[in-house]
Amino acid sequence: MFKINDNYQKLPGSYLFSTIAKKVAAFTEANPDKAVIRLGIGDVTQPLTAPVISALHAAVDEMADGATFHGYAPDLGYAFLRETIAENDFRSRGCDIGADEIFVSDGAKCDSGNIQELFAADSRIAVCDPVYPVYVDSNVMAGRAGTYDAATGYWSNVIYMPCTEANGFVADLPKERPDIIYLCFPNNPTGAAITKTQLQMWVDYARKEGCVIIYDAAYEAYISEDNVPHSIYECEGARECAIEIRSFSKNAGFTGVRLGYTVVPKDLMCGEASLRDMWARRHGTKYNGAPYIIQRAGAACYTEEGRASIMGLVEYYMENAKTIYDGLKKMGYTVYGGVNSPYIWLKTIDGMSSWDFFDYLLERANVVGTPGSGFGPNGEGFFRLTAFGTHENSKAALERIAKL
Numbered sequence: 001m002f003k004i005n006d007n008y009q010k011l012p013g014s015y016l017f018s019t020i021a022k023k024v025a026a027f028t029e030a031n032p033d034k035a036v037i038r039l040g041i042g043d044v045t046q047p048l049t050a051p052v053i054s055a056l057h058a059a060v061d062e063m064a065d066g067a068t069f070h071g072y073a074p075d076l077g078y079a080f081l082r083e084t085i086a087e088n089d090f091r092s093r094g095c096d097i098g099a100d101e102i103f104v105s106d107g108a109k110c111d112s113g114n115i116q117e118l119f120a121a122d123s124r125i126a127v128c129d130p131v132y133p134v135y136v137d138s139n140v141m142a143g144r145a146g147t148y149d150a151a152t153g154y155w156s157n158v159i160y161m162p163c164t165e166a167n168g169f170v171a172d173l174p175k176e177r178p179d180i181i182y183l184c185f186p187n188n189p190t191g192a193a194i195t196k197t198q199l200q201m202w203v204d205y206a207r208k209e210g211c212v213i214i215y216d217a218a219y220e221a222y223i224s225e226d227n228v229p230h231s232i233y234e235c236e237g238a239r240e241c242a243i244e245i246r247s248f249s250k251n252a253g254f255t256g257v258r259l260g261y262t263v264v265p266k267d268l269m270c271g272e273a274s275l276r277d278m279w280a281r282r283h284g285t286k287y288n289g290a291p292y293i294i295q296r297a298g299a300a301c302y303t304e305e306g307r308a309s310i311m312g313l314v315e316y317y318m319e320n321a322k323t324i325y326d327g328l329k330k331m332g333y334t335v336y337g338g339v340n341s342p343y344i345w346l347k348t349i350d351g352m353s354s355w356d357f358f359d360y361l362l363e364r365a366n367v368v369g370t371p372g373s374g375f376g377p378n379g380e381g382f383f384r385l386t387a388f389g390t391h392e393n394s395k396a397a398l399e400r401i402a403k404l
C-alpha cells in the first residue's frame with residue numbers, strides 16, 4: 001500500500017474559515033428567514049475599480065488577436081509588472097529592491113504557505129499568538145511543528161510569541177532562538193501595527209541570531225500613521241534577513257482575481273546558497289506564472305488613476321472600520337485595531353469564550369465574525385470583525401449588536 005504524508009493527519013479539525021463557513025451554512029439552512037451579515041473572513045465586497053476593469057478588457061482583447069496573444073507567462077512574472085512594483089512599492093519609499101527580486105504569484109496565501117519549502121525540515125519556526133493559521137498549518141504539513149496538544153492548543157516544536165493587551169499585540173523577542181520568524185503587520189487578526197523602531201529591533205535580532213523573517217505585509221495599504229513602516233526593507237539590514245509577501249487582494253479587491261508577490265532579496269544568503277535563486281528555481285519548477293490578463297490588471301493599480309481608485313476602496317473599508325470601532329466602543333466593548341488595519345479586535349463580554357461569543361452573535365444578531373481562539377490560544381476571549389463588508393451591512397450589524 002502507498003503511504004501518505006501523515007503530517008496531514010496531525011492537523012486538528014478543518015481550516016478555520018472552512019469551519020466557520022460550515023457553521024454558518026448549517027445556521028442558514030435551519031433559519032432560512034434570517035438575513036445573516038458576514039463580517040467573518042476578510043473577503044472584499046466592493047467591485048473592481050474602473051481602471052482595473054479597463055485593463056482587464058484590453059488584455060482580454062489582446063488575447064483574441066494572434067499578434068498580441070500571450071501564452072505561458074514568464075514564471076517569475078512579466079517585466080512590466082515587476083518593474084512597476086519595484087519602483088512604486090519600494091524604491092519610491094527609499095527601499096533598495098530590484099525587479100529581479102520580485103516574484104509575481106497568484107496570491108499571498110499561496111506564497112505564505114509555500115515559502116517554508118526553502119528551509120530545512122528541522123527548522124524551528126516562531127509565530128505570533130494569535131496568528132494567521134496558514135503559517136502554522138503549512139509547517140505542520142511539512143512535519144516541522146511536532147505534536148499537537150489539544151489541551152493547550154500548542155504544537156510542541158513551534159515557538160509562540162504571545163501578542164496580548166499588555167504588549168499592544170506586538171510580540172516581544174522570543175526566549176528561544178528560532179530559525180524562521182513569521183511576522184504580519186498590520187496584523188491579522190489583531191489589527192495592531194508595528195512602529196519602525198520596533199521592526200528594526202526584529203531585523204537586528206534576526207541578523208544577530210541568524211534567523212530569517214517572513215514578513216507578511218498584505219494589509220500595507222491600510223497604514224494611516226506616519227511612524228508605521230510600509231515595508232520591512234525600510235529597516236536597515238533587512239535585505240540580509242527578510243522575505244516580504246504582498247497581496248493585491250485587500251487593497252485592489254483581487255480576492256477573486258488572485259494576484260500577489262514575494263520579495264526575496266539577493267543579499268539573503270545561507271552560506272553559499274541564495275534564497276532568491278532557490279525561490280526562482282521553485283517558481284520555475286512548480287508554477288507557470290499568474291495569467292497575463294491578471295498581471296495587466298495588477299499593473300493598472302499603479303497608474304495615477306489606478307492608485308486613486310484603489311485608495312478609494314481602502315477609504316471605503318476604513319469608513320466601515322471606524323463605524324465598527326466607534327460603535328462597539330460606545331456600547332462599552334474593549335476594542336483594538338481598525339486604525340492601520342481593516343480588522344477590529346474586540347474583547348468578548350462577560351468572560352465568554354470566543355466560540356460562545358461566535359454562537360451568541362450568530363444566533364441572536366445573525367452576525368458572523370471570527371473567534372479569536374481560532375487564531376491561537378492567546379486569541380481566547382477575543383473576536384475579530386472585518387471592515388470589508390458594505391457600509392449598509394456594517395451599520396446594520398452594529399445596530400443589531402447594540403440591541404443585544
Ligand code: MLT
Nearest residue numbers: 040041042043109132188
Ligand atoms: C482572513 O480573513 O484572515 C483572510 O481573508 C484570509 C486570507 O486572506 O486568506
